[in-house]
Amino acid sequence: xxxxxxxxxxxxxxxxxxxxxxxxxxxxxxxxxxxxxxxxxxxxxxxxxxxxxxxxxxxxxxxxxxxxxxxxxxxxxxxxxxxxxxxxxxxxxxxxxxxxxxxxxxxxxxxxxxxxxxxxxxxxxxxxxxxxxxxxxxxxxxxxxxxxxxxxxxxxxxxxxxxxxxxxxxxxxxxxxxxxxxxxxxxxxxxxxxxxxxxxxxxxxxxxxxxxxxxxxxxxxxxxxxxxx
Ligand SMILES: Nc1nc2c(c(=O)[nH]1)N[C@H]1C(S)=C(S)[C@@H](COP(=O)(O)O)O[C@H]1N2
Ligand SMILES: [Mo]
Numbered sequence: 001x002x003x004x005x006x007x008x009x010x011x012x013x014x015x016x017x018x019x020x021x022x023x024x025x026x027x028x029x030x031x032x033x034x035x036x037x038x039x040x041x042x043x044x045x046x047x048x049x050x051x052x053x054x055x056x057x058x059x060x061x062x063x064x065x066x067x068x069x070x071x072x073x074x075x076x077x078x079x080x081x082x083x084x085x086x087x088x089x090x091x092x093x094x095x096x097x098x099x100x101x102x103x104x105x106x107x108x109x110x111x112x113x114x115x116x117x118x119x120x121x122x123x124x125x126x127x128x129x130x131x132x133x134x135x136x137x138x139x140x141x142x143x144x145x146x147x148x149x150x151x152x153x154x155x156x157x158x159x160x161x162x163x164x165x166x167x168x169x170x171x172x173x174x175x176x177x178x179x180x181x182x183x184x185x186x187x188x189x190x191x192x193x194x195x196x197x198x199x200x201x202x203x204x205x206x207x208x209x210x211x212x213x214x215x216x217x218x219x220x221x222x223x224x225x226x227x228x229x
Contacts, residue, residue, distance in 0.1 A: 050113055077200065108190045
């Protein structure tokens with residue numbers, strides 16, 4: 001999704017994209033037995049693997065956005081806001097922190113879901129301990145290249161599957177998907193997972209992010225189908 005387009009254009013654009021990617025072989029649907037079986041499963045919390053109104057895909061779809069300009073050597077992550085120890089991390093410092101792998105499903109608000117995607121990186125909780133967030137911190141704003149932002153409450157940020165990802169299926173994260181580092185918030189629509197991450201700001205008040213201000217749901221729960229406000 002291009003960030004410079006208006007909401008109405010976006011809806012038209014998204015509609016067009018769905019038509020385009022619905023062509024057989026491009027929008028690869030969950031037609032084989034294995035993926036159909038996965039889609040029919042339930043999560044440990046009892047909810048269905050495939051949220052309502054979602055269609056499985058076999059490969060992640062490149063949704064675009066304005067790419068960051070930082071490479072691995074000059075990338076920096078600014079950690080600030082309601083924290084005791086404002087910190088800036090470079091990629092090496094990030095890689096020295098405790099690393100985890102997450103296998104999860106990701107759900108794009110335009111209707112596609114990628115089941116069993118594999119990501120690695122650093123838990124957001126590890127970052128929260130590092131900077132010692134203040135008691136006043138209640139929300140997190142991810143700050144990405146070109147002014148893209150997204151926001152989640154601290155209750156979501158504390159989940160074990162919320163990470164800052166720099167690897168995807170065992171390899172370096174591809175550039176179109178947010179390299180060097182992106183946010184990953186699997187249990188919310190994918191617009192919460194900011195690519196080309198440049199900063200994390202802890203806030204006392206909720207600050208709606210880029211798509212949230214344009215009318216997309218702030219809570220973005222795929223199982224409640226919270227797509228628009
Ligand atoms: N910086 C940035 N992050 C972003 C976006 C963006 O435009 N810019 N788009 C969001 C949206 S709407 C989606 S669906 C996912 C898409 O990620 P993907 O391109 O890796 O599939 O990234 C999210 N993160
Ligand atoms: Mo999206």
